[in-house]
Every structure is written in C-alpha cells, then in structure tokens.
Amino acid sequence: MTLPSLPSLDDLTDRARVVTCPLRVPFRGVTEREIMLLEGPDGWVEWSPFLEYGPEEASRWLRSALLLGWDAVSVAEPALTSVEVNATVPAVDVASDPELVPALLDRYPGCRTVKVKVAQQGQTLADDVARVRAVREARPGIAVRVDANTGWSVDEAFAAAVALTDPAQGGGPLDYMEQPCATVAELAELRRRLGSRGMMVRVAADELIRKASDPMAVVQAGACDVAVLKAAPLGGVDHVRQIAREVGEYGVAVTVSSALESAVGMYAGLLAVATLPGYADDEDMVVAPQAAGLATGSLYLEEVCAPRQIVDGRLAVEQCVPEEARLDALASAPQRRDWWLDRLAASHAVLAAQ
CATH class of the missing domain: 3.30.390.10 (Enolase-like, N-terminal domain)
Known part of the structure; x- marks a missing residue:
C-alpha cells in the first residue's frame, strides 16, 4: 500500500x-x-x-x-459532477417519538433510497420492524436497505427478512440486507435460504470487505450480491476503483458508502463514486451507480465547514474547506x-x- x-x-x-x-x-x-x-x-x-x-x-x-x-x-478524473445518495435512519426508538423518523428523513430531500440500521444491541426484531414500517409510512415507495452490522445469526437474519418483507407487518421489498451476519459461511448460507424460498432479497457485504486481509474472499465465495466499499478503510479512491472492477467480473454490484466522515472526508467517497469504472447490463445499457451511502453529514450536529447540501437526492462532487x-x-x-x-x-x- x-x-x-x-x-x-x-x-x-x-x-x-x-x-x-x-x-x-x-x-x-x-x-x-x-x-x-x-x-x-x-x-x-x-x-x-x-x-x-x-x-x-x-x-x-x-x-x-x-x-x-x-x-x-x-x-482518475470524475465522470460525474454529482452522485445519488441514500438517506440513513439510525436505530432510533420509534415508539418513544413517532415523529422522529419523518424528521430524520426530511434531512434528505429527494432521496429515493434509505438505509435503516437494525439489530442494535438491546433492541428486538419488533423494534426493527416498527422502524422500517415507520420509514415506509413516511416515504411510500422508497427503496429500503437494512444494515445489521453483523448483529444476526443466519436464523435471525432469515426471520428478519421474512418479517421485514411481510405486508401484514407493514413490510415490503428490501433492496438488500447489509452485513446481516459476521462470517462468509453465514452469508453464503443466508443467500441459499433466501433463494430456496424465492425471496428476492440481496445480501451485501461490508465488514467482510473493509476489515478483511483479502477483500475479494467473500465475493469469490459467492456469499454476497453487493459489495459495500468505503474509501478510507480500503486505503483510498484508487483501491475502491480496483476492487469495484474485480467484483464486477463476478456480477456483484457496488455501493460506495461512508465511514461516518465529516464533510471534508466525504470527498473521498464522492470521488470514488464519480470515478467508478462504467459497466453495462445484459442489454448493453449503461448502469448508473447505486445510491451511495455518503449523506451521513446530516448526522452531525456541528461540522468544521458548511454542511454539504443534498439537492434532488444528490451531492456535488467537490472538496470542502474548513x-x-x-x-x-x-x-x-x-x-x-x-x-x-x-x-x-x-x-x-x-x-x-x-
């Protein structure tokens, strides 16, 4: 390096x-x-x-x-001047304040995708279901991702997938489940179970990429559908581009995400998205990058420079000066x-x- x-x-x-x-x-x-x-x-x-x-x-x-x-x-020179980003909802207790989720989502104008934190220690699946339901009620039709940060076993993750997609519980489609379990073997088993039930829920790997000695191991094992790439933990924008190119050869999609950086540090992630190697789908149509998890600036109460402004669900690819x-x-x-x-x-x- x-x-x-x-x-x-x-x-x-x-x-x-x-x-x-x-x-x-x-x-x-x-x-x-x-x-x-x-x-x-x-x-x-x-x-x-x-x-x-x-x-x-x-x-x-x-x-x-x-x-x-x-x-x-x-x-590399950026191919985009702005990138689509997702909203983020922490593991808040919606029972204590029903207006909390709508207020959080208001900080992400125009975002069409949201990542909801789940599997928080001390909370239950019922808490997660209620939080995701509150998101769907506040923003009907929004694409939902859930991020468990390795907090579930395979059985718990499968039960969560069933509950979170159950219309009777206010559920609906999931874009993907991010790092639901801790190991490559567990993610592979979860993907197998979801597939055997005909459940169209993708599995994304985060910690198994950014904290691994070999970021490609989880991809080569067929244990994920999406690779979550973070510029700083992976060593830089050039490494993100290299890994994105390699995982693309396995048919694995990429989401560039933040590591809770400030507006200054977020530039690396924005630049990574804007310089991702382009790729086409089965019909040779150019595929736009997936909504990036780079709008975490709204989680800051105070910053060293003016907050980055989300415009129509996008952030400009530009540096910030403290x-x-x-x-x-x-x-x-x-x-x-x-x-x-x-x-x-x-x-x-x-x-x-x-």
Whole structure:
C-alpha cells in the first residue's frame, strides 16, 4: 500500500488539526467524532479511523487521506459532477417519538433510497420492524436497505427478512440486507435460504470487505450480491476503483458508502463514486451507480465547514474547506491532540515500512 512519496511525519504534524464533532443522535454507539484534519498541498483531507483501530488498520485510512492531499493528480478524473445518495435512519426508538423518523428523513430531500440500521444491541426484531414500517409510512415507495452490522445469526437474519418483507407487518421489498451476519459461511448460507424460498432479497457485504486481509474472499465465495466499499478503510479512491472492477467480473454490484466522515472526508467517497469504472447490463445499457451511502453529514450536529447540501437526492462532487472559526470552536482538548499525534506516528510508521 505504497504512495509515490510519503510526506514526513514532521510535515504532517505541522499541518494537523484535531477536532471533536458532536452527532445529532448516537450512531453505532458513537456520540461524537474525533477527527484529524490535514491541510495538504492538494487540499484539506481527513484522517478519522475509529478510536479502537490499531496502527495497521488506521494506516489504510491515512493512505486514503494522503492520496488526495498529496497526490491528487494520480486519481482518475470524475465522470460525474454529482452522485445519488441514500438517506440513513439510525436505530432510533420509534415508539418513544413517532415523529422522529419523518424528521430524520426530511434531512434528505429527494432521496429515493434509505438505509435503516437494525439489530442494535438491546433492541428486538419488533423494534426493527416498527422502524422500517415507520420509514415506509413516511416515504411510500422508497427503496429500503437494512444494515445489521453483523448483529444476526443466519436464523435471525432469515426471520428478519421474512418479517421485514411481510405486508401484514407493514413490510415490503428490501433492496438488500447489509452485513446481516459476521462470517462468509453465514452469508453464503443466508443467500441459499433466501433463494430456496424465492425471496428476492440481496445480501451485501461490508465488514467482510473493509476489515478483511483479502477483500475479494467473500465475493469469490459467492456469499454476497453487493459489495459495500468505503474509501478510507480500503486505503483510498484508487483501491475502491480496483476492487469495484474485480467484483464486477463476478456480477456483484457496488455501493460506495461512508465511514461516518465529516464533510471534508466525504470527498473521498464522492470521488470514488464519480470515478467508478462504467459497466453495462445484459442489454448493453449503461448502469448508473447505486445510491451511495455518503449523506451521513446530516448526522452531525456541528461540522468544521458548511454542511454539504443534498439537492434532488444528490451531492456535488467537490472538496470542502474548513472554516478557521469552526476549527477553533471544535478543537479537541490538548491531551486528545497528543493522543492523535502519537497515533499518527504509529500509522505513519506502518506506511513507511511498506
């Protein structure tokens, strides 16, 4: 995972700003995002691996940032000026506030697809069914994806697929179930069961791609219909393009998604979609990219720059420049900055050794 020229650690340290951005609602247990921003020669970039990630995993996120901040000329020119995005509904309790889901969806004007978080610890399938039903009632006809983040067994995932598509429970078609189970074998078994029942529910792989030593293993095993690709965890826009090309040879579709980046870091994902290798369907019609999971900026209560605006369900492919006043207002405590600088040194060492 080499770069043409790795910036020195001293250079990166001098350019680094560390901020803490609060979220509107908890997202996968996260209530705020600590982010390192770097002002590179080619623009501002973000390095924000989740706090529990070690140097090896975090180094892939660092490579992604450095590619755009220091070597943007190597990235393919975007073929699109904007990309279609999906709405995102966290694992909220709709019973406590029936207006919560409509209010969340209002932040995604024009979006025709929504991803709903399910299988949250401490919640039940009934909670998930109620949440998805609330989404369908608020936006009739919207395409629904559910994301379990490995939270189900095969039996639980199959039961969820049945319940969430049951009209008697307010269910309907599912675009796909994202990472319903933890292992390749479980996803393969779930796909087999769904197929044997004639259920047209695709299975998407996320964690089994972005956290795997071999991102292609789940695809080659025939365990998924959709590959969810995230630029930073996979090491950069160029790696997303490469993997997208490879999975396409297996007939697997691609959804580019975010890793809960800020408006600065979201540029990598937008650029990845806009530079995806084109492909055609069985009738040689050019297929547009699937709605991308890149509109997570609405989950932020405060950002370092003006929020990206969703227009007719799309986001513009453009870089964001942090505002100095916001950088100062959201600056992390000195001890957190020191922690991030130590972390930067560890991940930089991983890249330097490659």
